[in-house]
Amino acid sequence: MTAETGERRAVLIAGPTASGKSALALAIAERCGGVVINADSMQVYRELRVLTARPTAADEARVPHRLYGHVASGDGYTVARYLDDLEKALKETAGQPAVIVGGTGLYFNAMTQGLSDVPPVDERVRAFWRERAKTTSPAALHRELAVVDPVLYGRLHPNDTQRVLRALEVADSTGRPLSEWQETRSRPLISGGHVAHVVMAPERDWLHARIDERFRSMAAGGGLDEARAFAALDLDPALPAMKAIGVPEMIAAARGELPIEEAVEAAITATRQYAKRQETWFRNQMSDWPRVDPAASRHFLAVADDIAQRMK
Numbered sequence: 001m002t003a004e005t006g007e008r009r010a011v012l013i014a015g016p017t018a019s020g021k022s023a024l025a026l027a028i029a030e031r032c033g034g035v036v037i038n039a040d041s042m043q044v045y046r047e048l049r050v051l052t053a054r055p056t057a058a059d060e061a062r063v064p065h066r067l068y069g070h071v072a073s074g075d076g077y078t079v080a081r082y083l084d085d086l087e088k089a090l091k092e093t094a095g096q097p098a099v100i101v102g103g104t105g106l107y108f109n110a111m112t113q114g115l116s117d118v119p120p121v122d123e124r125v126r127a128f129w130r131e132r133a134k135t136t137s138p139a140a141l142h143r144e145l146a147v148v149d150p151v152l153y154g155r156l157h158p159n160d161t162q163r164v165l166r167a168l169e170v171a172d173s174t175g176r177p178l179s180e181w182q183e184t185r186s187r188p189l190i191s192g193g194h195v196a197h198v199v200m201a202p203e204r205d206w207l208h209a210r211i212d213e214r215f216r217s218m219a220a221g222g223g224l225d226e227a228r229a230f231a232a233l234d235l236d237p238a239l240p241a242m243k244a245i246g247v248p249e250m251i252a253a254a255r256g257e258l259p260i261e262e263a264v265e266a267a268i269t270a271t272r273q274y275a276k277r278q279e280t281w282f283r284n285q286m287s288d289w290p291r292v293d294p295a296a297s298r299h300f301l302a303v304a305d306d307i308a309q310r311m312k
Helices: 021-032 057-062 079-092 105-113 123-135 138-148 150-155 161-174 178-182 204-231 247-254 260-285 297-311
Strands: 010-014 035-038 098-102 195-200
Touching (some): 010 021, 021 057, 021 098, 035 079, 138 150, 204 260
């Protein structure tokens, strides 16, 4: 907390996978005596250190790290649970600047804007709309949203099927539009003027090369063994941890269902596609956050120095 404002000193670093977020977070935390706190939904899982590119033991020895590998992969981890864990971590490290880093945009939204208290959707209602989507065009589903939630009808694109379905499910299950539920939010955990925001914005070719290099390194550096041990847990395929980028492909290789080189190539392709979705999300949702090109090393270090100085 700062003596002047009573607000928590914090640095929020978002960006696509393999864009250098962790390196920047580490550099800032070292310079200002901060603690690095995870905001990546896959790096919370205990059994997936290598394949989710969690910080190394050497990195963790340089500065304190929180919310990495603290959840069993068999658990259904939610945004609400993340906020509870983040609040606890912030309280336990109250004397240090919090350098919060990750690629999960929803986590950043929740910590800075609060979380809507939407009741769970009835599974029968969810199943009905999922089946309906198989036989109904996105435009037709969007028109149905106009009847039950005209506010979100005006906000959502007809092709944003996932969010349109979510709005239809909530309205059907709760009897209230999702837009109304969103008006009631929990208090933000991170707010105020003593917060720095950064989005990593690398050039596409640079990022693709980084993704290729990093995943090949992970595969050769224990990723296959980790996938084999992970597969032995025999977890429900619907669990979030089972859908971590690269995990299905490496499990297939570990089981002998796919040659390792084919698995690596498929995982690299999936990672690039995921990075593209992340970039789109950050561009739309964080348009006012400053951008940093990690390939410009002088600029990269200057950003670290500047932000660290502001956190002191």
